Amino acid sequence: SQQGEEDPQALSIQEGENATMNCSYKTSINNLQWYRQNSGRGLVHLILIRSNEREKHSGRLRVTLDTSKKSSSLLITASRAADTASYFCATLGNTGGFKTIFGAGTRLFVKA
């Protein structure tokens, strides 16, 4: 079973709008990562946030982490058509293992 659950499953917005995706997980984590995947190809790492961090920024991306609620959000500001992709959150547990668990993803469609 997958630990991360993204919400919404799909999102359609206009170019220039902001896109917010949420992720919930079940067990304690070492870190949480967000990845992007274009059309069933390989995943691209976007950003990593550690369990002792609350917010990180990278370009047009902003990620928040609330460990008390076991949730994270990814905000993409001023979206572009090229942002159209699937976005996955992935968690690494804090038990010393190496298994990264991915959610089912949010499909984002940005209309030009």
Add this chain to the structure above:
Amino acid sequence: DAGVTQSPTHLIKTRGQQVTLRCSPKSGHDTVSWYQQALGQGPQFIFQYYEEEERQRGNFPDRFSGHQFPNYSSELNVNALLLGDSALYLCASSPYSSGRNEQFFGPGTRLTVL
């Protein structure tokens, strides 16, 4: 600097057959993980290799096995293929020094089992 490469790109097999998928990690990376991604789902962790040993395994049957070579490249073998093994198989590499952090993914091998 080449990224993670995988071969073949696509593969069609029939039930009961065996398949071998190959992965070359990004230069400087010594850890390789394999994932299975069914259509419309997120990747599921199969196993991770480091120093030619399987370091951790996900919830996959013994039909799934792997190998890592001294040059850090890796193979994923699947025996007795089932229809449900049809998926995109992703290889990811990372440098051990980065701990358990970001991974660099290859483009994947799409396996179809008929």
